[in-house]
Amino acid sequence: MSDLIIVGAGPAGLRASIICARNGLSVTVVDEYMKAGGRLLGQLYQEKDGEWWNGLQESERLYEEALSSGVEIKLGLSVIHIENSENAWTVHTNAELLTSSYLLLATGAAEAPQPIDGWTLPGVMSVGAAQVMTTVQRVKPGNAGVIIGISVLGSAIAMELDMAGIHIKSMVLPKKTEFNEEFANPLHVMESLSHISHLAPSKLIQWSSPLLKWKYMRNLSTRFFPKRGFKIWDFPVHLRKAALEIVGESKVEGVKVAAIDINGNPIEGTEEIIEADFVCIAGGLYPLAELAALTGCPFLDAAELGGYVPLHSEKMETPVDRLFVAGNITGIESAKVALAQGEVAAYSILQHATNHENFKEKVNRSVENVQQIRDQAPLSFNPHINEGRKKMQNSWNEWLNEHTKSSHLA
Amino acid sequence: MILCRCEEVTYETVRATKEKYQCDARELKLRTRAGMGYCGGRVCRPLLDKISQNKNERLESQVIPLKYQPPVRPITFQRMQGDHHG
Ligand SMILES: Cc1cc2nc3c(=O)[nH]c(=O)nc-3n(C[C@H](O)[C@H](O)[C@H](O)COP(=O)(O)OP(=O)(O)OC[C@H]3O[C@@H](n4cnc5c(N)ncnc54)[C@H](O)[C@@H]3O)c2cc1C
Numbered sequence: 001m002s003d004l005i006i007v008g009a010g011p012a013g014l015r016a017s018i019i020c021a022r023n024g025l026s027v028t029v030v031d032e033y034m035k036a037g038g039r040l041l042g043q044l045y046q047e048k049d050g051e052w053w054n055g056l057q058e059s060e061r062l063y064e065e066a067l068s069s070g071v072e073i074k075l076g077l078s079v080i081h082i083e084n085s086e087n088a089w090t091v092h093t094n095a096e097l098l099t100s101s102y103l104l105l106a107t108g109a110a111e112a113p114q115p116i117d118g119w120t121l122p123g124v125m126s127v128g129a130a131q132v133m134t135t136v137q138r139v140k141p142g143n144a145g146v147i148i149g150i151s152v153l154g155s156a157i158a159m160e161l162d163m164a165g166i167h168i169k170s171m172v173l174p175k176k177t178e179f180n181e182e183f184a185n186p187l188h189v190m191e192s193l194s195h196i197s198h199l200a201p202s203k204l205i206q207w208s209s210p211l212l213k214w215k216y217m218r219n220l221s222t223r224f225f226p227k228r229g230f231k232i233w234d235f236p237v238h239l240r241k242a243a244l245e246i247v248g249e250s251k252v253e254g255v256k257v258a259a260i261d262i263n264g265n266p267i268e269g270t271e272e273i274i275e276a277d278f279v280c281i282a283g284g285l286y287p288l289a290e291l292a293a294l295t296g297c298p299f300l301d302a303a304e305l306g307g308y309v310p311l312h313s314e315k316m317e318t319p320v321d322r323l324f325v326a327g328n329i330t331g332i333e334s335a336k337v338a339l340a341q342g343e344v345a346a347y348s349i350l351q352h353a354t355n356h357e358n359f360k361e362k363v364n365r366s367v368e369n370v371q372q373i374r375d376q377a378p379l380s381f382n383p384h385i386n387e388g389r390k391k392m393q394n395s396w397n398e399w400l401n402e403h404t405k406s407s408h409l410a
Numbered sequence: 411m412i413l414c415r416c417e418e419v420t421y422e423t424v425r426a427t428k429e430k431y432q433c434d435a436r437e438l439k440l441r442t443r444a445g446m447g448y449c450g451g452r453v454c455r456p457l458l459d460k461i462s463q464n465k466n467e468r469l470e471s472q473v474i475p476l477k478y479q480p481p482v483r484p485i486t487f488q489r490m491q492g493d494h495h496g
Pocket residue numbers: 007008009010011012013030031032033037038039040042043044077078079080106107108109110111127128129131153156157285288291326327328329333334335336338379482
């Protein structure tokens with residue numbers, strides 16, 4: 001039995017493990033991937049100040065640091081079930097049974113599916129899959145690809161593919177369906193792109209971001225957006241074209257696209273085929289919270305955070321006794337925020353486990369640090385993230401109110 | 411268009427079932443088998459949720475519409491029976 005089991009060896013889980021181990025807890029980290037680092041592994045981009053963010057190197061550094069701090073790391077092991085009884089967690093995996101006093105879920109995020117006709121053809125994958133193939137496994141996903149969906153995530157990954165010498169023919173919006181209102185609306189997409197303007201050498205997108213603050217300007221800029229698209233890196237990005245279907249006999253041969261109006265509706269007679277041998281679909285990300293759901297933890301549905309998120313305080317505690325959360329399971333944000341949240345969770349657990357006064361101060365300071373890092377984050381997945389965080393805090397306070405009231409009565 | 415790859419259930423089938431029975435996510439799953447395959451709904455779960463719920467319903471709920479059941483990853487029957495002993 002260990003003091004703490006952490007599910008997920010991403011930035012949040014690893015950072016938390018290091019702090020807890022250095023402060024005397026016995027810590028076991030479990031991750032189903034064969035390498036530690038989580039989604040950090042695939043990340044490679046230049047930040048606002050020109051510095052490169054190399055996720056592979058950051059992962060290795062965290063992994064080494066965790067090992068040398070005495071953390072036990074079990075890779076290639078999936079957690080399939082968790083149970084809370086009396087004073088211990090029982091963690092079921094696909095190979096062994098583990099137990100601990102405290103449990104930290106740092107399981108990150110998953111990609112939301114974006115169905116489109118032809119999406120089951122071989123050669124179609126999510127952008128996240130293309131990212132892992134390219135930057136982690138070093139396998140080319142194909143020779144010439146089309147990316148469906150224009151998003152911060154898709155753009156960051158497209159740039160990585162581009163740097164790896166993989167030919168991206170173009171990036172287009174998806175056809176409007178009941179599943180993707182946000183992702184198919186040119187105005188909405190444009191707003192979200194303004195947050196990565198520093199990644200785009202294109203003058204157009206750099207200029208446009210301060211202007212986006214005014215709605216009518218945003219309207220204007222989309223209306224005048226060139227029909228030919230604009231170039232962010234080496235490939236055209238089309239905010240005025242949508243993918244109608246992925247075509248091919250027994251594998252991907254191309255994407256049928258059409259021009260769209262300002263509301264995202266296809267214009268008849270403008271269909272054309274872009275040839276390609278692979279297609280990446282860029283949808284959104286959602287918090288991977290299935291294990292939290294098994295504990296009976298209440299959830300909040302907040303679009304700003306990416307969907308259903310386990311109820312938690314800014315100190316990363318949940319309503320479930322000895323259960324903590326950190327990283328993207330609490331809402332979709334960049335790796336640096338996940339790291340900072342790992343720190344908060346670690347100090348909260350330490351405070352809970354030891355009752356030492358000096359961890360209280362550390363908790364408060366690390367909570368402030370998260371907000372600072374959030375404000376400076378190089379990538380922001382949702383422009384309204386702060387509203388989402390506020391909603392969560394309100395729900396937590398409500399829960400706390402009810403809970404303390406009822407326990408007084410009891 | 412296929413929604414659930416494991417059970418090969420199409421969007422058209424799920425939509426028609428929803429219209430006919432006005433059912434919630436769970437009933438939709440049981441009627442069509444969408445989300446009941448090998449991957450445990452990893453791919454189509456969010457889509458089923460979206461089809462079966464309108465926005466207002468979502469906002470009020472504190473529970474995820476389609477219940478998660480262990481095991482949350484595919485495992486062998488042998489492992490399931492023997493659990494950790496197997
Ligand atoms: C496809 C994709 C691309 C991304 N690209 C970027 C980017 O370019 N820049 C950026 O800043 N952010 C990116 N993100 C966001 C990313 O989630 C954060 O940057 C950061 O990695 C989150 O850290 P985390 O520790 O919360 O989770 P993660 O890094 O996702 O780590 C979670 C870990 O938990 C493990 N896990 C989950 N469930 C189980 C289970 N049941 N049993 C065992 N192990 C489990 C996973 O294998 C994974 O290693 C991306 C996310 C995704 C999904």
